[in-house]
Amino acid sequence: MFTVALVGGLHSDARRAAVDRLLAVVPGGVALHHDLATAPRTGTVVRTVRDATGLLSAGETPLVDDCACCALREDLVPELERLRAAGLTRLAVVELWDSVEPRAMAEVVAAAGFRIGAVVTAVDPALLLPYLGNGDDLADAGLAAAATDRRTIADTWARQLEYAPVLAVAEGPEADAEDRALLDQLHPTALRVPVGDGAALARAVFAGFDVEAAAAAQHPACALLPQEADAHGVATYVWRHHRPFHPGRLYAALEGLTCAAARSRGRFYLADRPDTLLAWDAAGGALCVASAGPWLASLPDAAWETLPPVRRAAAALDWHPEHGDRCQHLVFTSPGLDRDGLAELLGSCLLTDAEYAAGRDAWKGLASAFDTFLDA
Numbered sequence: 001m002f003t004v005a006l007v008g009g010l011h012s013d014a015r016r017a018a019v020d021r022l023l024a025v026v027p028g029g030v031a032l033h034h035d036l037a038t039a040p041r042t043g044t045v046v047r048t049v050r051d052a053t054g055l056l057s058a059g060e061t062p063l064v065d066d067c068a069c070c071a072l073r074e075d076l077v078p079e080l081e082r083l084r085a086a087g088l089t090r091l092a093v094v095e096l097w098d099s100v101e102p103r104a105m106a107e108v109v110a111a112a113g114f115r116i117g118a119v120v121t122a123v124d125p126a127l128l129l130p131y132l133g134n135g136d137d138l139a140d141a142g143l144a145a146a147a148t149d150r151r152t153i154a155d156t157w158a159r160q161l162e163y164a165p166v167l168a169v170a171e172g173p174e175a176d177a178e179d180r181a182l183l184d185q186l187h188p189t190a191l192r193v194p195v196g197d198g199a200a201l202a203r204a205v206f207a208g209f210d211v212e213a214a215a216a217a218q219h220p221a222c223a224l225l226p227q228e229a230d231a232h233g234v235a236t237y238v239w240r241h242h243r244p245f246h247p248g249r250l251y252a253a254l255e256g257l258t259c260a261a262a263r264s265r266g267r268f269y270l271a272d273r274p275d276t277l278l279a280w281d282a283a284g285g286a287l288c289v290a291s292a293g294p295w296l297a298s299l300p301d302a303a304w305e306t307l308p309p310v311r312r313a314a315a316a317l318d319w320h321p322e323h324g325d326r327c328q329h330l331v332f333t334s335p336g337l338d339r340d341g342l343a344e345l346l347g348s349c350l351l352t353d354a355e356y357a358a359g360r361d362a363w364k365g366l367a368s369a370f371d372t373f374l375d376a
Helices: 012-025 068-086 102-111 125-132 153-163 177-186 198-205 211-218 247-258 309-317 339-348 353-357
Strands: 003-008 030-035 044-051 054-062 091-095 115-123 166-169 191-194 229-231 234-241 263-270 273-283 286-294 328-335
Touching (some): 003 012, 003 102, 012 030, 012 091, 012 115, 012 198, 068 091, 068 102, 102 153, 115 125, 153 177, 153 211, 153 273, 166 198, 177 328, 211 309, 247 263, 247 286, 328 339
Parallel strands (some): 030 091, 115 166
Antiparallel strands (some): 044 054, 234 328, 263 273, 263 328, 273 286
């Protein structure tokens, strides 16, 4: 059966090593790569196909709407169809360019009817923290996928890492126990395979990948967030509460909360917007807050039947007699994490007893401090 495996990640040396290893151990395997580096200057994306012996073909595809990633999406499926029709290989490895995020490409490939064997992110543990702490724009590093690309190195790397269920780990002498502990805590459920273990890599890329399950695992309402951990100077702190945040006090604390950890994420709600589930996503000293739709407790019972079972199950696990599934569930992971300081700061952002007793009508009258995040 023709299988597609996606291998990505900003750690380009580790990524290329993982692809090379796969081509060496899977007979007839080929790698398809779209290089976006020169697209802003030339107006084209360079496509190459290679196997273990070297380059098989090369070509170019023009930019689509001044977007290199859009050109990749337009060109990827026809190239995979050509490889499948040729019948010469059972494995096509799509080596994603540096800043391309695997979720969008996996969904494109699956929608076209191809079997995805795995999505893999290649990791050099020694580079994990430097990339996660890098708040520079991709554009400043020459890694933007479009003229309108406003992503940063840190948030792009975090999504690449956390979406993939398989991590190809390129261990080197620079990596230490702290680096490995950070990797373990950021993505504890991932299958970690050494880049040099070709047999294990080959097994992983044929195992099968569920695009819908992967999307659900990333949705703020039902994401499987990391649990409490502490090893080799790296800690993960899980903070949960059912009382709503005071919008003004939380907004004033954002800088301290965002800079307290290399990575933080989760879901939360504000007293003035009690029916809106908000996503918290921070890396590299920058925070993204976005609406992720309504809490289930705010919906009529009939609406529950239209939702995926995983969403209903997550709501049931968080259910509170008064607040329903509304909750604060934030997770912070970092070397040198100050758990006590975080707990104190987060607690100070909740409604006080008097504010809470005033009730929801009073809460909705609080000044909305998050309009710049949510109403832009």
